[in-house]
Amino acid sequence: MTKFTLNGTEHTLDVDPGMPLLWALRDHVGLTGTKFGCGLAQCGACTVHVDGVPMRSCQTFVGDIEGASVTTIEGLSDKVAETVQQVWADLDVPQCGYCQSGQIMSAVALLTETQKPSDADIDDAMAGNLCRCATYHRIRAAIHEAANRLEA
Amino acid sequence: MLPENLPEMIAKRVPQRLDLSSVSRRGFLLGVTASAGGLAIGFRPAQATEATSTEATSDAANPLEAYIEIAEDGSVTVLSSQFDMGQGSYHGLATLVVEELGCGWEKLSVRGVNGNTALYGNIAFGGAFQGSGGSTSIFTSWDRYRQAAATARAMLTQAAAQEWGVPAGEITIADGLIGHGDKAASLGAFAAAAAKLPVPGDVTLKAPDTWTEIGNPDLKRYDRVGKTKGQQDFTLDVKLPGMLTAVMIHPPKFGATVKSVDAAQAKAQPGVVDVVTIHRGVAVVAKDMWSAITGRDLVTVEWDESQAETRGTEQILSEYRALLDQPPQAVARNDGDTAAALAAADRVLEADYEFPFLAHAAMEPLNAAARMNADGTLEVWGGHQMPDLYQHIVSQVTGVDMANIRMHIMKTGGGFGRRAVGDADVVSEAVAIGQAIGWKAPVKVQWTRENDMRGGRYRPAYTHRLKAGLDKDGNIVAWENHIVGQSIMAGGPFGGMVQNGIDPTSVEGASNLPYAIPNLSVGLTTTDVKVPVLWWRSVGSTHTAYTTEAFLDEIAEAVGKDPVALRLDLLKDHPRHAAVLKLAAEKAGWGKPVAEGRALGIAVHESFQSYVAQVAEVSMEDGEIRVHRVVCAVDCGIAVNPDTIKAQMEGGVGFGLGAILREEITMTDGEVDQGNYDLYEPLRIDAMPVVEVHIVDSDANPTGVGEPGVPPIGPAVANAVAKLTGNRIRTLPMAKGMTT
Incomplete structure (x- = not known):
């Protein structure tokens, strides 16, 4: 039994502690906004926040999150997240959309930590998130725009 | 089957x-x-x-x-x-x-x-x-x-x-x-x-x-x-009551088949429901994805490799290089008398090019789900890019009448060509697994990244040899292009489109070269390799645009002409090519000074009747290519969704750039070396240039933009790199071609 907080609510998981959090969330909790891309922490599609830190849920195991607070795309709610999601829509960032949950989780974590990220900050924070549609041009613009709106 | x-x-x-x-x-x-x-x-x-x-x-x-x-x-x-x-x-x-x-x-x-x-x-x-x-x-x-x-x-x-x-x-x-x-x-x-x-x-x-x-x-x-908001459902997210999840074990070599399976340990694993052999390998069926993955590790399969491809890519490409020395098997275009014109030319330029196998590597690994209902109807969820064909294949695999099969067409996490596949690979797996377990539950087959990366259906590897004959005034009097590689369409459902030894997808972009050259021949040698291949975003133009546009820049340099001026001279009968070329050049500041250490390269290409020119601004940083900015002009007729057109050009640039810089599928003794994004690395955000897109105002009927943004970026970057370093990169990916 693993007890943790998921999107603000106490949660218990009765699965193999060696199961990646990704599959526990998707197959056992039923939250499917977090996507599977590689299973090796190479693509970032499965990014969630564990105690506020962006983590690849395919390489984070259920046994590791005892007592932790996990946030998925479905649980984003603060002002930074709302702004990021609004800007993402305003700039029409997604194409296929598959990687975008992970992109947004990483972007929200970046903007929570760094209010005015430089291009280099964005590269550092976002290079772990692959987008095969290559929406990177708009992701970069969206992060700058979100920073501007949050500052205003 | x-x-x-x-x-x-x-x-x-x-x-x-x-x-x-x-x-x-x-x-x-x-x-x-x-x-x-x-x-x-x-x-x-x-x-x-x-x-x-x-x-x-x-x-x-x-x-x-x-x-x-x-x-x-x-x-x-x-x-x-x-x-x-x-x-x-x-x-x-x-x-x-x-x-x-x-x-x-x-x-x-x-x-x-x-x-x-x-x-x-x-x-x-x-x-x-x-x-x-x-x-x-x-x-x-x-x-x-x-x-x-x-x-x-x-x-x-x-x-x-x-x-x-x-x-x-x-x-x-x-x-x-x-x-x-x-x-x-x-x-x-x-x-x-x-x-x-x-x-x-x-x-x-x-x-x-x-x-x-x-x-x-x-x-x-x-x-x-x-x-x-994570609310878009993909096939990955299909969840049906009682649904089981299957993962596949595919043959490690293309063309191998299952000889024997030892699944005893896997079947004893909690969560594993069954292990079944189907036409494409062995499926581990479990109550959830993690049980299926862990169960798969416990299965031992012995393969019959007697019919398998056992060559590595080094050997395959070395055979392709040798084939360039032979006359082409078939002729796709033959204007004038190219051989005579080359023989009579004042100067002849020649260049060989080499292109690797490429994976589509879409973010959502392939998957499909199937359910047999009590009334005998069969439902199939997936990225059905060719749904009627897939429905037919489902009917063949299961024996269920076409009229009782319902295809649920899901949005997918990318495609890039991979989901339009003649044998409906993953879809056929889903229904074959369902059949093999007696349809006791709905089943979803979910490929892991390794299944997807090693599962074949690549952009074929190719070699090209180009020759140009120049007269004493520097005019191009002859152009010859010999292409060597596998046919995408032969032997599949579109095999009928291969006519007189020419698969049009092998030569498109080369055989319709728009430049006014009196003696022009394009030849094709189609190879017999058992690596399954497929169209890959922009198909033949992924390699033909590179060779034609990079070689033309070599000619421009040899005759001392500006690359834009040379192209415009040769495009008098092709105003739409010329217009995008001029627009991209003008918006990029072609001919004006560029920042210290940087150079511009340009290319223009038509694919699927849309016309795209791109100018790449490039520098070299610690021996690595850095693309800072790409100016793109596109003419796709009436611009139905201008912002989508821009997005497709931006994405096409990023997709094409990743491919030419780093992407490569290699094989050793017939087995694919890359299994995940660690070894097969698409472009990441830190290498993405600024992209500016300019859409030509047009009242022509609209044509597409999904693919045409890809072809010009490779040669545009290559031409800029040549200006900076003098190095004409003719072997891709560039990370490899820079050093060979």
Whole structure:
């Protein structure tokens, strides 16, 4: 039994502690906004926040999150997240959309930590998130725009 | 077990050549049906011009045949014949409908449909079958969906005019409301009445100067919000009551088959339900994904490799290089007398190029789900890019009648060509697994990244040899291009398109070289390799644009001409090529000074009848290529969704750039070396340039943008690198070609 907080609510998981959090969330909790891309922490599609830190849920195991607070795309709610999601829509960032949950989780974590990220900050924070549609041009613009709106 | 060829009825209708310019867009009639208080506008044979009941014509396997449904509550559903893997085709078709119908966006949704070739067959493919490819979705839909929407609008107008007793000409429809004076009603209020009216034979489409949706640069995609909230469902997210999850063990070498399986340990593993052998390998079926993955590690398979491909890529490519020294097997184009002109030339330039196998590596690894219902109907969920063909294959694998198979067309996490596959690979796996476990539960087969990366269906490897003959004034008098590589279409459902030894997808972009050169020959040698190959975003142009545009720059340098001026001289009969070239050059500041340590390279290429030129601004940093900025000009006819066009050009640049810089599938003794994104690394954000897109104003019928953004970036970067370093990179990826 693993007890943790998921999107603000106490949660218990009765699965193999060696199961990646990704599959526990998707197959056992039923939250499917977090996507599977590689299973090796190479693509970032499965990014969630564990105690506020962006983590690849395919390489984070259920046994590791005892007592932790996990946030998925479905649980984003603060002002930074709302702004990021609004800007993402305003700039029409997604194409296929598959990687975008992970992109947004990483972007929200970046903007929570760094209010005015430089291009280099964005590269550092976002290079772990692959987008095969290559929406990177708009992701970069969206992060700058979100920073501007949050500052205003 | 699987069909080598399309069903006869489809195969004989597949055109020998995809030539959008000769395609008739007309030849369809719109019909109408009433649907539970609503209206559905679609196709009916010519005799059915009056309203008919839906019950008589639709069944569970093939849902309501239509392009548009308008429900009583005013909601409008666009039924899309075209597949959306992220390129925005659903939004494009919706734009056409919203424009002509006036239904607004608020109550609009789009759903993929199939099951009626007459209705949904792709006009660019001669209407022979339903499919999305070759950047044709807007092309095939441009008249159909506007006509359908305009017909619906006319009938709703008529119904409202009768009800309100006012002239039809005074009725307005906008933003989902039908209005007259102070009266206003939802479209749904008149849908049922409209469905009872005769279908007007001829409707007038809106004049371009009254368009509010088509060409609107501020219009955003209807599906964007759900994709920012994790609410967009993909096949990965399909969850059916009691559903099992399967993962595959595929042969490690292409062409190998299962000899024996030891699954005892796996079957004893908690969560594993079964281990079954099917036509494409061994499937581990479990109650969830993690149980399936862990169970898979415990299965031992012995393979029969007697028919397998055992060569590595080094050997394959070395054989390809040797084939360049032989005459080509087939000739795709032969103008004048190239051999004589080369022999008589003042100077001859020659260059060999080499291209690796490439994986599509879409973010959503391939998957499909299937459920057999108690009434004998079979439902299949997946990225069905060629749904009629897949339905046929499902029928062949399972023995279930076509009419009892329902294809659920899901949006997918990318495609890039990978989901239009002649043997319906993962779809056939899902139903074969379902069959093998006696359909005791719905099943989803989910490939892991390694399945996807090592599963074949790559952009083929190619070598090219180009020769140019120059006269004493530096004019190009001869051009010869010999291409060596596998055929994508031979031996598959589109094998009939290979004519006289030429697979058009091997030579496209080379055989239709637009430059005015009097003696021009393009030859092809098709190789026999058992690595499964497939179209990969922009297909033949992935390699032909590179060789033609990079080689032309070599010629420009050799004759001391500016690359833009040289191209314009040779493009006098190709104004659309010339226009995008000039526009990109002008916007990029071609000919003006560039920042210290940087250089510009340019390329222009037409694919799928859209014209794209790109200028890349490049520097070298610690021996590595850095692309800072790309200026792109595109002419795709009428720009239906300008922002989507920009997005596709941006994405095409990033997709193409990743490929030329780093991507490569290699094999050792027949086994693929790369299994995940660690060794096969697409472009990441830190290498993404700024992309500026300029769209040529046009009133030509619209063509596609999903693919044409990809081809020019490779040669544009190569030409800039040559300016900076003198190094003409002829072996891709560039990370490898820089050092060889």
